[in-house]
Amino acid sequence: xxxxxxxxxxxxxxxxxxxxxxxxxxxxxxxxxxxxxxxxxxxxxxxxxxxxxxxxxxxxxxxxxxxxxxxxxxxxxxxxxxxxxxxxxxxxxxxxxxxxxxxxxxxxxxxxxxxx
Amino acid sequence: xxxxxxxxxxxxxxxxxxxxxxxxxxxxxxxxxxxxxxxxxxxxxxxxxxxxxxxxxxxxxxxxxxxxxxxxxxxxxxxxxxxxxxxxxxxxxxxxxxxxxxxxxxxxxxxxx
Numbered sequence: 001x002x003x004x005x006x007x008x009x010x011x012x013x014x015x016x017x018x019x020x021x022x023x024x025x026x027x028x029x030x031x032x033x034x035x036x037x038x039x040x041x042x043x044x045x046x047x048x049x050x051x052x053x054x055x056x057x058x059x060x061x062x063x064x065x066x067x068x069x070x071x072x073x074x075x076x077x078x079x080x081x082x083x084x085x086x087x088x089x090x091x092x093x094x095x096x097x098x099x100x101x102x103x104x105x106x107x108x109x110x111x112x113x114x115x116x
Numbered sequence: 117x118x119x120x121x122x123x124x125x126x127x128x129x130x131x132x133x134x135x136x137x138x139x140x141x142x143x144x145x146x147x148x149x150x151x152x153x154x155x156x157x158x159x160x161x162x163x164x165x166x167x168x169x170x171x172x173x174x175x176x177x178x179x180x181x182x183x184x185x186x187x188x189x190x191x192x193x194x195x196x197x198x199x200x201x202x203x204x205x206x207x208x209x210x211x212x213x214x215x216x217x218x219x220x221x222x223x224x225x226x227x228x229x
Contacts, residue, residue, distance in 0.1 A: 003159070033216060042221035043160075043206060056216050090160065105217070107152075107160040 002027065004093050004108035012114045018079040021111045023091030025072050031055075031096025032074040033105065034066060037088040046089075049074050050096045078113075086115045118143040120209050122220035129197055130228050137192040137223050139181075139207035147211035149190040151181055152219075154204045163205070166190065177201070199229045 005024045013019050025032050033056075034046040045058040049068035068074045072093075078085055092105035123138040141147065148167040154160045164175025171183040181192045190207060204224050208217035 035219075040221075043208075043219035045216055045218070048216055056214070092160075104162060104165070109159050 004091055004106055006089075006091050006108040006111050008111060009109065010112045010114075012116060013081050014116050015081055015083060017081050018077065019081060019113060021076045021078075021089055021091075021113075023074045023076070023093075023108060025074070025091075025093030026106055029093040029095055029106075030072055031094045031103065032068055032072065033092045033094070034074070034076050035090040035092065036060075037090055037110070038086075043090065046076070048096075055096075081115045083115050086113060088112050118209055118211060118214075118218045120207055120218050120220040122205075122207050122223050124223045125221065126224045126226075128226045128228065131199055132196050133227075135192070135194040135197045135201070135225070137205055137207075137225070139190045139192065139220060140188050141190070141207075141209040141218075142188065143209060143211045144188075145211050147209050148217075149181070149183060150208040150217060151175065151179070151190075151192050152206040152208060154206070154222075156203065160206070163192070197225075197227045199227050201225060202227045 007022045031050045033048040035043045037043050048056040052068045063079045066076045088110040090110045091108045094103035094105045119142040121140045150165045151163040152160050153163045164173050166173045166183050174180045179194050204222045206222045207220040210217040
């Protein structure tokens with residue numbers, strides 16, 4: 001079974017630009033979550049999509065948005081980039097099935113975003 | 117809101133030393149607990165998990181963790197570390213019907229050969 005893939009792996013942007021990151025989950029997984037990883041803050045949850053609907057949202061400004069397509073692939077968009085947005089953006093997929101509160105997440109390799 | 121504290125941000129050990137990484141969480145209800153590991157240049161991957169039953173959980177590569185409910189802790193242990201254990205370790209917790217785990221800030225482990 002292929003793992004979670006993310007594209008691109010590296011991005012360099014300048015302040016004020018916008019960026020779109022892509023994530024393809026494991027086949028059959030319907031939940032995709034996005035995290036921002038920085039050395040000082042660790043992993044911070046951005047949002048989760050399940051069956052094309054945003055199901056959970058973290059505490060990030062509206063500049064961070066996402067969507068999910070019918071094939072479960074997800075995109076994350078960051079508009080008006082700031083220097084502080086430089087981070088590793090991780091995508092995780094899971095079955096997303098309800099009940100029990102347990103869904104093992106499988107992580108992708110991440111997209112390293114550098115904002116200059 | 118849940119929070120997860122990992123007390124050791126950086127740990128440096130020699131091979132064969134014993135390891136214990138602390139993890140405490142704030143949520144008082146039923147929880148699911150995880151340790152993830154991120155080896156240099158690799159994906160974050162699940163090391164072990166607990167959601168019910170025996171509070172002593174065994175994971176991959178000789179790691180284990182003990183859930184102590186009264187202390188809100190889920191510490192990770194390994195009796196004898198190897199150079200290949202050099203990695204970043206993250207504790208994560210979900211509970212209260214939330215599917216989304218809250219992660220700690222991570223502990224960077226360096227093992228000298």
